[in-house]
Every structure is written in structure tokens, then in C-alpha cells.
Amino acid sequence: MTAPYMGKPISRVDGRLKVTGTANYAAEQDPPRLAFGAIVRSTIASGRIATIDTAAAAGASGVVTVLTHRNAPRYAGPPHKAMVDPERGEKLRVLQDDRITHQGQPVALVIANTLEEATHAATLVRVTYSAAPAITDIAHARAVLPTQQKTDQGERQSPVQQRGNPQGALAAAEVKVDHQYVIPRENNNPIELHATVAAWEGDRLTLWDKSQWVDNVALEMAAIFGVPPESVRVVSPFVGGAFGSALRTWAHVPLAAMGARVTRRPVKVMLSRREMYYGTGYRPHTTQRVALGASADGRLSAILHEDEQETSTYEEYTEAVLDATRFLHSCPNVYTRHRIKRLNVHTPTWMRGPGEASGVFALECAMDELAVALQLDPVELRLRNEPERDEYRKLPFSSRSTRECYRVATERFGWGRRNPEPRSMRDGRWLIGWGMATATYPSNWAPAAARARLLPDGSAEVSSAASDMGPGTWTSMTQVAAETLGLPMERVRFTLGDSRLPNTPPHGGSMTMASVGSAVQAACRKVRADALARGSEGNDLVAAMRRIGQPVEATVNATPGADAQKYSKHAFGGVFVEVAVDPDLGETRVRRVVGAYGVGRVMNPKLSRSQCIGGMIGGIGMALMEHAVVDPRNGRIPNANLAEYPVPVHADSPPVMDVIFVDEHDPHVNPLGVKGLGEIAIVGIASAVVNAVYHATGKRIRELPVTPDKLL
Amino acid sequence: MHPFILERPTSLAAALAFRAQAGRNDAPAEYIAGGTDMIQLLQEDVRRPDRLVSLAGLLDRRIDVGPQGLRLGAAATMAEVAAHADVVRQYPLIAGALLDSASPQVRNQATMGGNLLQRTRCPYFRDVGYAACNKRNPGSGCSAIGGENRWNAVLGTSEACIAAHPSDLAVALVALDAVVIVRGASGERALPLDDLYRLPAEAPHIETVLQPGEVIAAITVPAGASGLRSHYVKVRDRASFEFAVVAAAVALRMDGARIGEARVALGGVGTKPWRVRQVETALAGSPLEPAVLRAAAARAAEGARGHGHNDFKIELMQRAIVRGIETAGEHA
Known part of the structure; x- marks a missing residue:
């Protein structure tokens, strides 16, 4: 051996x-006779294409053809639906008709001999629209119950869940907090831009694609083009980050294949950074209300957690924002309600820690507010409400190491030296704050x-x-x-x-x-x-x-065997953050993050640590910077770039990022005993930062990101 | 990207002869130096010149520090100037503003002249999906007014435009009374940097007083700006590689425990680099006491007007001034 x-x-x-x-990544594939596709995108959010004049583009240097809804091939088969697609609605069928449902929707594909010729000719396509009223102002859009909801673990559940008598318990609670938390839209911003190269040989299609699920791309292309699935080959050996954006098959993929089929040449379609904000998904804007009731000694008696999340008009995207609330802390009376707002936007998608990153943010901020109201240490509050089993599913946890995570992380962090009084800790001019949060994510198989x-x-x-x-x-x-x-x-x-x-x-x-x-x-x-x-x-x-x-x-x-149904299977963690806040200028810098995780067996501590510090940095971006601004007037995203949409740079990465994996042997989750790590790594970080900012400044920020203007 | 001919003239005279309309924002020909901004504008279809006239090798990149003051060749890169020992020692405000700008990679490529003439970061100017932008399409309107305008200016705005000037370098230079040496077909002229920039008024697409076919050849800073106590304060949403939310360039000449002379200019808040002489006047003769500084800084708000999302800048810029004075004053 x-x-x-x-x-x-x-x-x-x-x-x-x-x-x-x-x-070699997808965009680096250059098969012989390659042509380049450039997408023309709508500049209205709702309506119909009135006229589309492609003459100038078609006549421009190097142009092979211009596809629009007037001349594009029709989709052959019924729509393919996969587990990564929203359960309700129909995905975008590009260039199939004149309807516009959102800004940035593809209305034409220009194919030319070079990238430069294609992108130039794309600017020559003249489109006029018959605009229809569009719903683009999320603040004034109506929230409705979704038709149905599916959790990460595939369970169907009602968008409204209740156990006990939450409203009554909240009314009767000795101590309560009840606030609204807002997370703006955040865009998946992997360094590698989405790209697809499509090549047909007869009825056989080869795609080099940026994909987190090649099998699904193959099935979808087979459905669209009416060829047997085995005739489609999708190759994607390397993916330069995605955070979920490459789970679905976005519109540019069939466009590349369509262009290749029409021109009988391989066609490459690469998205620009700006296009990434219109065509490949994002974490949806959420508005959440969390109300917590507790006894004076810090036992939770009521949790009410409601959220409203944006989706498109053509698909009903939902994610498990409220799932963790039902079992993370022990509480007899719990109410959760999930609603959606149908807007003239493109469909949101999975972004690192989907569901939990949003829901746990609000829950764990509210827990901190409750700890303040109770004058109780936030770790102690969580320990007093540590559940013995999953009170929602009424199942034992396959394993749950929250107590051990708190113990080792507080020790490493030096949490015992924390003065609970806001504004009590300083380093020169800077106000220092320490905050924490619990993290969880389901262990899927x-x-x-x-x-x-x-x-x-x-x-x-x-x-x-x-x-x-x-x-x-x-x-x-x-x-x-x-x-x-x-x-x-x-x-x-x-x-x-x-x-x-x-x-x-x-x-x-x-x-x-x-x-x-x-x-x-x-x-x-x-x-x-x-x-x-x-x-x-x-x-x-x-x-x-x-x-x-x-x-x-x-x-x-x-x-997965039958054993899988007998347990509630989740990874857990405790994350602790130190921030420094400039009290005059409002700048927040994260100085330390300590995260302890119970994730079952750790297959490779080196790569796992990398994964976790990536999640921590992503969480810092979520807390302090990320905000895809949606113009309520027209649904455009003015900051669709990497200058006005800041993500952390090296200088924002804390000098100290401690990742601790507690010993956890879980024989129930799967044969390897692994619980998964990529998603939980971002969960809880933003709440810990916000809680630390409160501790530093005495200011409770409930709308992300925590930018200087909110701290003046 | 609109197709263009890249002209690579071998003499400045030849480059200037391409003048056509070059130098004006609505011109069929444009100059390119380091290209860090121009390439973005071309890629995003914001600029559509038929000719791109390269200034590579045609302007000097010398950095001279002497009794007459500082002279920066227009082709000197941001990195070269920021690392120049005499600049660091005698004009730390300039080095500081440069090091707070962009990233090392961009600073290695971007030039002095190009930095001063970079275009606004107003997102509506840079997204051609918005039809209305008076800077991009004169007369089309302003999408920032009534839009998401956290990025925009509160000083020097007009009904036609509220775009903020993006340069940090220009803010430091305006505070130090820098002069630009402009070269045109008919020779050289010198003008204060503060006068190079026009307010948007009715014609925001014309951003400078440069005539077609003129280029910035050099920048000079009078010796009187040497040796001041100074500090560049830059407030932003992340620690590096970001344009200013608010910036303040402060330089002081102390007279014992009191401020003898103060120079203060603001970035991120004005439609041009914004010198606040009324603040300087209020500071002259003042002690370094918080209440006094605060009162003086408050005068920066005269004439300021927020547009909703950027209202906070009016308060924040005053705090940045105070911070700049305090920090500069500490550096004995």
C-alpha cells in the first residue's frame, strides 16, 4: 500500500x-475556420422589436451573417429542464420572436471573420422598439407567493412554513427585536468571462464551454437543435471561477451553436464584462424581515423570517433563503414566508452560498441585535439556543459541531477579551469591533x-x-x-x-x-x-x-442510500471578524477573520483552506462593497464593470485569515464522510462583519453594502 | 469597437498636423498616450475616432526638480513620478495622490498628460445603452440627474451634467498651483491647470480649453509648493484600485503653531478638480484646533448641491479636509 x-x-x-x-480555457480554443459572434442586446426592459435593420452590419467588413428573430433557426424540441433551472417558467429562447422582457436581452448575433469585425458590426445593427410598461423598480414592485419552492435538497415545500404559534409567542416575548435587512443584487464576477466555442460536423456538435455542468449543456443543446444527446459533446476541463454563474446554460451558448450551424463554421462567442451583468446571473436582491422573541434569560421563543426576492417575468427563481432559519437555532415557534417580485430583469441565479448566504445574513444580524438587547454575549446566546436535533425536519443531525466551532474559534480569536460595549475598543484613531455569526450549508449528495x-x-x-x-x-x-x-x-x-x-x-x-x-x-x-x-x-x-x-x-x-433520509445533514461553522472603522470618514477595513468549521472529513487541508479564505474574502465583498445597481427607471445596470462594482483587492484581504477544521467524523452523510465546503465558506461572513461594525461604532447597518456614507 | 487608423507619427509636429479636430471630445481623431483610459472608451464604443494618433515617443518623460520648481514631462508615467526621490521628498502630495491612484500595472502605463485628460467615470457616460448623456451625445440629456448618482459631483454641476472629474493627480496639482505647458501648431502656451478644465455649463462635452491640435507637453509646479506639509486623503469603498468617493489634497505652511498658508483641493466631488480657496482663507492664521478646522472646512460646502445618492459627499468632503489638515499638521 x-x-x-x-x-x-x-x-x-x-x-x-x-x-x-x-x-486551456473555453475562449482559448481556436479550431480551423473559426468565426466570431458578437451579441446585440436590447436597450429597453419590456416591449417588442419594431424594426431591426441589419443592412449596414451585414455589409461591414468581414461579416459572414447577421441573425435576428426574423431569420434565426427555430428551436427544434420542447424546452429542456434541469435541476439548476427554476422550477417554474420557461427559459429564454433567444431570437425566436420579437418580445423583449429585460434589458440586455440578445436581439441579434453578428458573425464575422474576426472579433474586431464582429464587435464593430454589432454596433451597426439598428433596432427600434415598441416599448411596453416595464417593472424595474423593485421598491415599488408587488411581492407575491411563488407557485412552489424547492430546497437545495430537492424537497418541495410551501413558501409559508409555520410551527407553534410564532405571532403569539413574539407578542408575549420578554425581549424582542424586529427589523428589516436588505441585500442588493450582487453579480457573479469570476475572472474568466463566459465563453463558448461551437463547432458542427454534420449533426454532431462540439462545444467548448465555461461550464459547471457539461452534461446539462449537452442535453439542452440536444433539445434545442433536435439531435440525439450523444451527438453533442461539451468540453470544459478548466473553469476560471464561476461562483454558480456556469451552472445554467445561458443564452450565448445556443447562440454560438446556432451561429455555427448557420455559417457551417466554428463560432466563438465571448461575453464582455458588461455583458456578464445581463446574461449570466446574479444573487437576487432580497428584503428580509426578521423578528426574534426571547425570554429574559435568552431562550428563543419566536422567530418570524420573511423574505422578498427578485426574479424575472419568465422564470420563477427561488432559493432556500429561509431554510436555515428553521433549524439553526432551537425555537418552538417559527414562521417563515418566502415571496418573490416579478420584474423585467433577467433571471437571477446561484451565487456562492445561494439561499444561505442571504438568509443567514439576516438571521445572524438579528441574533446579534437580540444579544445586544439581552445584554448577553452573542456566542452565549447561540449556546443557549443550541438545538439537540433538527426541529424542522424532526430528524437527528448526522453531525453538528457548532459548540466545538465556537470553542476553538473564540479561543483562537481571543474573544474572551472582548468588551461588549460599542465604541469601547480603539487602535489610535480607528474604532475596533469584534463580531461573529453562525454558518451553515446543507450537505448535498x-x-x-x-x-x-x-x-x-x-x-x-x-x-x-x-x-x-x-x-x-x-x-x-x-x-x-x-x-x-x-x-x-x-x-x-x-x-x-x-x-x-x-x-x-x-x-x-x-x-x-x-x-x-x-x-x-x-x-x-x-x-x-x-x-x-x-x-x-x-x-x-x-x-x-x-x-x-x-x-x-x-x-x-x-x-445516496436510504440512510440519507434518516438524518439532517449540514455543515456548520462559527465565524469571527475584527474590523477597524474610521469614525470620521466611515471606511471599514477587516483586519482578522477566524472561521471554525465542522465539515466532516477534510479531503485536502491545503485546498480547503484556500477555498475558505476565498469565501471569507467574498463575504467581505458582500459586506462592504458589492452592489449591482439596477436603475429603477429602466432596469439597466449602470455599474456593470469592475471599476464601479468593487470586489475586494489584495489590500482588502485581512492580514489574518485563520481557518480551523474541527475534528468531525460523520458516518452518515456519504461514504467519504465529507460535507462540502465551497458554499459554507461565504455564509455568515457578511453578518459577522456587520455585527463587528456595530460593536465598533454603535451603528447598526441593515442594508448592504456597508459603505462609508452609511457610517457618517 | 469602431474601426480606426492608428497613426504613429515620428514627430510631434506631424502629430499636431493630424489635428483635424483632435483634442476635442467630439473629434474624428483622438490622441492616445498610455491608453489606459482610451482603450476602455474604444472597447465600450464611447469614443469612435476614425484616427487614433499615437503620441508614443513624441513627448518627453523627464522629471526635473530644481530651484524653479518641478517639471514633469507629459509622457512620464504615474509610476515614474510617484517613485522619483525628489518628488517624494519635496512634493509628497503629488507622490501620495499618485500612489493612491489605480493599480501598479496601470501606473506603469498611464502618463501625466493622459491622467489629466482622462474622461469621467460617470457610468451613464460609459454605457452607450443610455441614449441620454450630454457629454457623449450633446443635447441628449443627462441620465445621472434623477438616476443613481452616488458617483457624481456636488460642485460645479449644471442642469446638463453632474459628472465628476476622476483624477487624483489633478487634485494634488491644482492645490499646488500647477501650470500646464500646452503645445500646438503655433507654439507653446502656459496656463494654470485650474484653468485647463471647463465647467460643464451648457456644453459638458467640451471639457478643457485645449484647442483642436493642442496637447499637454509638460506640467510645472512652482517651487513655492515645495516643502509644504501635506497629505492626500482618499475615501473609497475598498482599500486600493478605486476612484475616489471623496478626496482632499491639503498642503500647509505652518507659522509656529498656527497655519500660515493652506492649499486645499477636492476630488470626487467636483466636475473638475476643486480648489476651495474660501477654506484656505478661513484657515490662514488658524490654530490646529478641531472646532476651528471644522468651521473652515464647512466653507467648502458653499455652492454644493447634492442629487440624492451623493448628498453625503457634502459632509464627507468637509471631514476629509479636516483629516487632511490634521494629518499634514502632525507631520512636523
Whole structure:
């Protein structure tokens, strides 16, 4: 046997490719005879195209063709629907008719020989519109109950949930807080822009795409173009960040394929940064009310949590904003109501920690406000309301390490030295504040398949359609495979990001390690057992393979067992933040973040720490900077760039980011005992920052981001 | 991007001869130096010149510090000036404003002349999806008034435009009475930097008094600005690589414990770099006492007008002035 790899801080197996620029991303594919597509986008939010004049564009240098709703091919089949798509509504069918539902909707695709010719000709397309009244002012839009709601774990539930008598308990509570919290729209801003290269050979389509789920892209393209799914191949070995934006198949993907089909040439469509704000999703604006009631000794007696979230007119996007509220803290009387606002905008989508990042923000700010009202330490408040089981699902937790997370994080942070009085801690001119929050995210597991193939030379090839948008799938799967096979890592080659490989669920919802990892482990176990049985060399796999003299292969589909339904399965954490606030100029800088997490087995502490500090920095951006401004007059996003939409730069990253994984052995979540990490890493951070800002200044900011103007 | 011919003249005279309308904002030809702003404007279709006239190699990049003061060649990069030992020692306000600007990569590329002539960050100017922008399409209206205008100016605005000037460097230079040396076909002229910029008034698309075919060749700062106690205060939403929400350039000559002479200019709040001489007058002879400084800084608000989302800047800019004076005063 080789040394164990699982749990070891192994560097990225694809690191060299990435730092030498030889890891090729979607936009870097240049097949022969490539043409370039540039999208013309609507400048109204609602109405119809009145006239569209493409003559100047068609006549411009290098232009191959211009597609509009007048001449574009019709979608062949019924719409494809996947678990990443909103349950209700129909996704955008581009260039199929003259209807406009939102700003930035594609109205034409210009295809030319060069990128420059395409983008120039796109500016020559003249479109006039018959504008219709548009709903673009979220402040004045009507909130309605969604038709239905599906949680991250696939459960259908009513948008209104209640246990006990929350209203009565709140009215009777000795201490209560009741406030509104607002999170503005935040845009997924991965460094790699979305891009697709499409090439047809007869009825066979190959797409190089930025994707977190190649299988889904393939199925959707097959449906749109009326070809068998096996005729579509989607390749996406490297993804330069996505945060959820590459889970769905956005309009530019079928546009590239449509352009390629019409021109009989490969077509590349790359979005600009500005286009990313109109075509690939965002965390929706939420307005949340949280009311908490408690006894004078700090026992929660009532939680009322209502939220309103923006969605488009054509799809009913919802996320599990309120799910954590129902079980994170113990409380007999809980009311949650989820509503949506249908606006003339494009559909929101999953952005890191979807649902929980928003809902836990409001809940954990409210918990801090309650702690202040009770004159109780915020950690102590949480300890007094630590549930013994999931009071919503009425199931035991598969594991829950919140107490241990608080213990180790407070110790590391030095929380015991905290003076609870606001404005009591200073460093020169700066006001210092310490705040904390609890974090949680569901441990998802979906069916996934993997193939393991042993070769006579004692090496192995392991593969799965999976994706790696940054967390390190390439590496962690190699670790699992090598350890399971009992081979050195350098003898195991793992491949991902190709729809021809065994199917996987989306690379999101923190389920890749659990789902794909379980499949890789099962496939490797099976192929090893098969080879050893055939090789008759005892436990010597290399000798067995030499003797067999030909490849041995196993493909296994790993599916969650019945055990999965017996537990409430979530990762938990405690995050602690130190901020410094300039009391005169209102600038807030985060100096320290300490996060302790109970996430089951940690497959690779090095990559996991990277994932967590990325989440912390993302949370700082959410707390202090990010705001996709939607112009209420017309639905445009004036700051659709990276200058006026700030995200943290290095100078904003705290000098201290401590990530602690508490020991947690969870035999119930999945065979690997992993709970997932990518999403929880951002959950709670923004609330901890806001709570720290309150501690520093005595000012409670309930609308993100906490910019200087709000602290004057 | 609109197709253009890149002209790479080998002499400044030839570059100026391309003048056509070059230098004016609505021109079919434009100059390009470092290109850090121009490239963005071209990519976003905000500028659509038929000719792009490169000034590469045609303007000097010398940095001279002497008894006459400071002279910066227009082609000197932000990084070169910020790192120049004599600039750091004698004109720290300029070095500070530069180091608070952009990123190291941008500062390596962007030039002095280009920095002074960069275009506003007003998001409505930069998004051609908005039809109304008087700076981009004269007479089309202003989308910022009545829109999301946190980024916009509170001083020097008009009914036609409330776009803020984006340069930090210009704020420091205006505080120090810098002069620009302008080169045109008919020779050189010098004018105070403060006079280079026009208020938007009725014609916000004409941002400077540069005539077609004129370029900034150099910047001079009088020796009297040397050795002042100074500080550049920049308030922004993140720690680096961001334009100012509010900025204040402050330079003081102390007279014992009192302020002998003060220079104060503001950024992020004006339609041009905004010198506040009434504040300077109020500060002259004052002790470094908070209430006194606060009262003097309050005079910066004279004539200021918020447009909703940017109302807070009127208060914040006063605080920035006070902070700048306090910090400069501490640096004995």
C-alpha cells in the first residue's frame, strides 16, 4: 500500500498547467475556420422589436451573417429542464420572436471573420422598439407567493412554513427585536468571462464551454437543435471561477451553436464584462424581515423570517433563503414566508452560498441585535439556543459541531477579551469591533458516476464528467482514486470536464466531493477488486495487472442510500471578524477573520483552506462593497464593470485569515464522510462583519453594502 | 469597437498636423498616450475616432526638480513620478495622490498628460445603452440627474451634467498651483491647470480649453509648493484600485503653531478638480484646533448641491479636509 492521500495537504495536480498558462480555457480554443459572434442586446426592459435593420452590419467588413428573430433557426424540441433551472417558467429562447422582457436581452448575433469585425458590426445593427410598461423598480414592485419552492435538497415545500404559534409567542416575548435587512443584487464576477466555442460536423456538435455542468449543456443543446444527446459533446476541463454563474446554460451558448450551424463554421462567442451583468446571473436582491422573541434569560421563543426576492417575468427563481432559519437555532415557534417580485430583469441565479448566504445574513444580524438587547454575549446566546436535533425536519443531525466551532474559534480569536460595549475598543484613531455569526450549508449528495481503468503497467486512468471551477476537483479526485486503488498519485491520471465521461450532477451546492468523490471511490474499489480477483497475486495490484496484461475497467454509479433520509445533514461553522472603522470618514477595513468549521472529513487541508479564505474574502465583498445597481427607471445596470462594482483587492484581504477544521467524523452523510465546503465558506461572513461594525461604532447597518456614507 | 487608423507619427509636429479636430471630445481623431483610459472608451464604443494618433515617443518623460520648481514631462508615467526621490521628498502630495491612484500595472502605463485628460467615470457616460448623456451625445440629456448618482459631483454641476472629474493627480496639482505647458501648431502656451478644465455649463462635452491640435507637453509646479506639509486623503469603498468617493489634497505652511498658508483641493466631488480657496482663507492664521478646522472646512460646502445618492459627499468632503489638515499638521 502507498501512503494515504486523503486528508493530506497536497498541492494542485493542475497547478503547473495553470501557472504556466497551458491550461486551456473555453475562449482559448481556436479550431480551423473559426468565426466570431458578437451579441446585440436590447436597450429597453419590456416591449417588442419594431424594426431591426441589419443592412449596414451585414455589409461591414468581414461579416459572414447577421441573425435576428426574423431569420434565426427555430428551436427544434420542447424546452429542456434541469435541476439548476427554476422550477417554474420557461427559459429564454433567444431570437425566436420579437418580445423583449429585460434589458440586455440578445436581439441579434453578428458573425464575422474576426472579433474586431464582429464587435464593430454589432454596433451597426439598428433596432427600434415598441416599448411596453416595464417593472424595474423593485421598491415599488408587488411581492407575491411563488407557485412552489424547492430546497437545495430537492424537497418541495410551501413558501409559508409555520410551527407553534410564532405571532403569539413574539407578542408575549420578554425581549424582542424586529427589523428589516436588505441585500442588493450582487453579480457573479469570476475572472474568466463566459465563453463558448461551437463547432458542427454534420449533426454532431462540439462545444467548448465555461461550464459547471457539461452534461446539462449537452442535453439542452440536444433539445434545442433536435439531435440525439450523444451527438453533442461539451468540453470544459478548466473553469476560471464561476461562483454558480456556469451552472445554467445561458443564452450565448445556443447562440454560438446556432451561429455555427448557420455559417457551417466554428463560432466563438465571448461575453464582455458588461455583458456578464445581463446574461449570466446574479444573487437576487432580497428584503428580509426578521423578528426574534426571547425570554429574559435568552431562550428563543419566536422567530418570524420573511423574505422578498427578485426574479424575472419568465422564470420563477427561488432559493432556500429561509431554510436555515428553521433549524439553526432551537425555537418552538417559527414562521417563515418566502415571496418573490416579478420584474423585467433577467433571471437571477446561484451565487456562492445561494439561499444561505442571504438568509443567514439576516438571521445572524438579528441574533446579534437580540444579544445586544439581552445584554448577553452573542456566542452565549447561540449556546443557549443550541438545538439537540433538527426541529424542522424532526430528524437527528448526522453531525453538528457548532459548540466545538465556537470553542476553538473564540479561543483562537481571543474573544474572551472582548468588551461588549460599542465604541469601547480603539487602535489610535480607528474604532475596533469584534463580531461573529453562525454558518451553515446543507450537505448535498446527488447520483454521480465515475470510471476507473487499470492499465497493465500498473497505472490508472480515472474519469468523470465533473468540473473544477477552482476548489481542486482535479486534485482531490486523484487523491481519492490513488488511495482507493493503492497506487502512487503520480500513477493515477484523473480526467474531468467532458460530457462523454460518466455523468455527474452539477458542480455546485458543495456536492462534488460527496457525489463525484463517492463515485470515484466506488469505481476504484470495484476495479481494484476485479483486478485482484483476476490477477491471483494476492493484494499486489501492480503484479496482478502485469499478469492480466490488458486493461481492467469499471464504471460505477454511486447513489445516496436510504440512510440519507434518516438524518439532517449540514455543515456548520462559527465565524469571527475584527474590523477597524474610521469614525470620521466611515471606511471599514477587516483586519482578522477566524472561521471554525465542522465539515466532516477534510479531503485536502491545503485546498480547503484556500477555498475558505476565498469565501471569507467574498463575504467581505458582500459586506462592504458589492452592489449591482439596477436603475429603477429602466432596469439597466449602470455599474456593470469592475471599476464601479468593487470586489475586494489584495489590500482588502485581512492580514489574518485563520481557518480551523474541527475534528468531525460523520458516518452518515456519504461514504467519504465529507460535507462540502465551497458554499459554507461565504455564509455568515457578511453578518459577522456587520455585527463587528456595530460593536465598533454603535451603528447598526441593515442594508448592504456597508459603505462609508452609511457610517457618517 | 469602431474601426480606426492608428497613426504613429515620428514627430510631434506631424502629430499636431493630424489635428483635424483632435483634442476635442467630439473629434474624428483622438490622441492616445498610455491608453489606459482610451482603450476602455474604444472597447465600450464611447469614443469612435476614425484616427487614433499615437503620441508614443513624441513627448518627453523627464522629471526635473530644481530651484524653479518641478517639471514633469507629459509622457512620464504615474509610476515614474510617484517613485522619483525628489518628488517624494519635496512634493509628497503629488507622490501620495499618485500612489493612491489605480493599480501598479496601470501606473506603469498611464502618463501625466493622459491622467489629466482622462474622461469621467460617470457610468451613464460609459454605457452607450443610455441614449441620454450630454457629454457623449450633446443635447441628449443627462441620465445621472434623477438616476443613481452616488458617483457624481456636488460642485460645479449644471442642469446638463453632474459628472465628476476622476483624477487624483489633478487634485494634488491644482492645490499646488500647477501650470500646464500646452503645445500646438503655433507654439507653446502656459496656463494654470485650474484653468485647463471647463465647467460643464451648457456644453459638458467640451471639457478643457485645449484647442483642436493642442496637447499637454509638460506640467510645472512652482517651487513655492515645495516643502509644504501635506497629505492626500482618499475615501473609497475598498482599500486600493478605486476612484475616489471623496478626496482632499491639503498642503500647509505652518507659522509656529498656527497655519500660515493652506492649499486645499477636492476630488470626487467636483466636475473638475476643486480648489476651495474660501477654506484656505478661513484657515490662514488658524490654530490646529478641531472646532476651528471644522468651521473652515464647512466653507467648502458653499455652492454644493447634492442629487440624492451623493448628498453625503457634502459632509464627507468637509471631514476629509479636516483629516487632511490634521494629518499634514502632525507631520512636523
